[in-house]
Amino acid sequence: MENSKTLQKPRASKTRRVYTLHLIVRCLILAACVLILIFDPSQTEVLEGWNFFRRFTPLHLLWLSWMLDMLWQLVPVRKRIIIALGSQKHFRFRFQPPDKENFSYQALRRHIIDTTKAAYKVFAIWAAVVALVSLLWFFDVIGNNWLFMITIVFYVCDLICVLIWCPFRLIVKAKCCTTCRIFNWDHLMMFSPMLMISGFYSRTLLLMAFADWLIWELCIMMYPERFWENSNAALRCTNCTDKLCTQYCGKRPPNENNT
Numbered sequence: 705m706e707n708s709k710t711l712q713k714p715r716a717s718k719t720r721r722v723y724t725l726h727l728i729v730r731c732l733i734l735a736a737c738v739l740i741l742i743f744d745p746s747q748t749e750v751l752e753g754w755n756f757f758r759r760f761t762p763l764h765l766l767w768l769s770w771m772l773d774m775l776w777q778l779v780p781v782r783k784r785i786i787i788a789l790g791s792q793k794h795f796r797f798r799f800q801p802p803d804k805e806n807f808s809y810q811a812l813r814r815h816i817i818d819t820t821k822a823a824y825k826v827f828a829i830w831a832a833v834v835a836l837v838s839l840l841w842f843f844d845v846i847g848n849n850w851l852f853m854i855t856i857v858f859y860v861c862d863l864i865c866v867l868i869w870c871p872f873r874l875i876v877k878a879k880c881c882t883t884c885r886i887f888n889w890d891h892l893m894m895f896s897p898m899l900m901i902s903g904f905y906s907r908t909l910l911l912m913a914f915a916d917w918l919i920w921e922l923c924i925m926m927y928p929e930r931f932w933e934n935s936n937a938a939l940r941c942t943n944c945t946d947k948l949c950t951q952y953c954g955k956r957p958p959n960e961n962n963t
Contacts, residue, residue: 717947727863756904794923800937819885888920
């Protein structure tokens with residue numbers, strides 16, 4: 705009996721359970737959007753021009769949800785709303801100074817340079833993907849509805865990357881989401897397919913996403929110590945309270961897990 709208990713899989717953390725629920729909701733939203741395009745495609749007219757203000761559709765609720773998600777990346781949220789540390793590590797209240805004896809500013813600088821180079825490899829790859837999608841739109845292979853649906857698919861894939869597997873981790877070489885250099889690039893990457901849609905709906909989402917990205921990048925330049933586990937003790941495995949991307953925890957060398 706004792707052996708069976710020790711072999712039991714530990715219960716997922718509250719943060720992981722919440723994010724798993726979010727993934728389920730996003731999958732349902734994807735299904736709902738597919739149904740809208742099939743049975744009432746006129747609802748997507750709110751994407752174009754100023755139609756946003758001419759009629760109310762479920763897409764308005766989605767727009768509001770997205771705007772709030774991005775707002776929480778700009779405003780420090782300490783309680784009530786569960787937000788991953790990886791998304792808030794640029795805020796001062798998430799910073800835990802390390803032991804000064806083990807802290808090297810040269811190593812920090814080298815880490816930031818290396819991760820930034822890797823991050824912009826991701827940026828280049830994503831720009832190529834968006835360029836391809838934009839070309840398909842330009843040559844009338846796909847329309848605005850398809851651009852919107854691609855955005856919804858990316859919306860689902862965003863949490864798949866967090867909870868299941870992330871291809872960008874191979875490029876950025878982040879140990880997990882908590883230390884990921886591009887964690888708050890998610891909305892800019894997600895909404896980039898709608899770049900070709902000219903309307904209040906897409907433009908406001910893209911502007912807010914750009915603001916999130918810009919603040920994130922400025923914080924990396926001004927407060928680099930908040931983005932490295934050796935200079936911010938809160939990011940270390942031993943201090944992790946999120947246990948969000950536990951699929952990676954057991955795959956790290958023992959010395960890293962005890963950093």
